[in-house]
């Protein structure tokens with residue numbers, strides 16, 4: 001950006017660093033990244049926001065930086081600036097990677113996105129090994145295990161800090177269940193467990209709060225709609241990508257919970273795809289309690305009904 005010849009930005013009366021957390025978004029110029037960057041710039045828990053992408057990072061940064069909220073925003077473009085983007089971060093959110101087109105499964109994204117996630121996680125291991133990582137890039141069921149392997153190889157793996165973002169499944173479940181019950185979605189809490197792809201997405205309708213019951217038809221409709229929510233958006237966008245706005249909303253909901261956990265707030269509970277001993281699978285989404293070191297407590301599944309089992 002051109003600076004005025006009268007007053008250079010470096011000469012402005014800088015205030016001391018505001019209290020808060022340092023957050024990086026990797027893939028910040030994308031369909032999810034841009035609204036996510038905007039919403040994180042609005043989050044009062046964020047003092048520094050680093051926006052990294054391989055395209056248009058500076059354009060998005062210039063735009064977002066004009067918002068009159070507290071976080072200081074800096075842009076980083078391309079691999080040579082990855083390390084600067086990551087150094088000192090408390091939380092790294094990763095929506096980098098290609099999205100689905102109609103007819104594709106999330107697994108079809110594996111070849112491209114696995115490589116992207118690997119490179120980004122190598123940077124995290126080197127520059128901010130203690131950061132909490134929120135991994136959005138699909139297929140989440142595979143990118144989280146890949147990130148774990150990268151961190152293991154680097155000697156920095158801490159399972160509690162590596163969290164696959166499944167919040168959009170919960171957000172959808174709350175919305176669709178509220179619709180069926182005629183409630184305000186903000187009053188509804190549906191645990192969604194398992195993974196983030198097709199039938200691995202399992203809403204626990206028997207554990208909905210407020211307590212309620214569903215007919216077999218309602219259970220079938222809701223389970224299918226929640227499991228296929230991503231595909232519903234991919235088909236509606238007809239080749240222009242997958243969920244971005246609802247995903248940015250969900251990502252911020254989850255990131256904010258992680259930051260409240262880091263701050264030491266009590267009782268911060270969210271669903272996330274995490275290393276787990278709840279089932280025989282090495283990674284599984286369940287409710288967890290978020291704290292200063294990430295997912296500090298992983299909750300059991302609780303009583304399941306016949307359909308859910």
Ligand SMILES: NC(=O)C1=CN([C@@H]2O[C@H](COP(=O)(O)OP(=O)(O)OC[C@H]3O[C@@H](n4cnc5c(N)ncnc54)[C@H](O)[C@@H]3O)[C@@H](O)[C@H]2O)C=CC1
Pocket residue numbers: 026027028029030031032033052053054055095096097098099100109113116119120135136137138139140165166167168169196241242243244247
């Ligand atoms: N976990 C979840 O619930 C959801 C996950 N997703 C996934 O999120 C990912 C991103 O989706 P969109 O934002 O719609 O895609 P997009 O294509 O609009 O944006 C992706 C961004 O990543 C950037 N990028 C590509 N390679 C990169 C690299 N090596 N380093 C940094 N940035 C890089 C691109 O330049 C682009 O700006 C996809 O894999 C998608 O499937 C989407 C919705 C929900």
Ligand SMILES: O=C([O-])CC(=O)C(=O)O
Pocket residue numbers: 099100106138168229230231233234242243
């Ligand atoms: O369906 C997709 O490809 C994107 C996604 O993960 C979702 O919207 O849940």
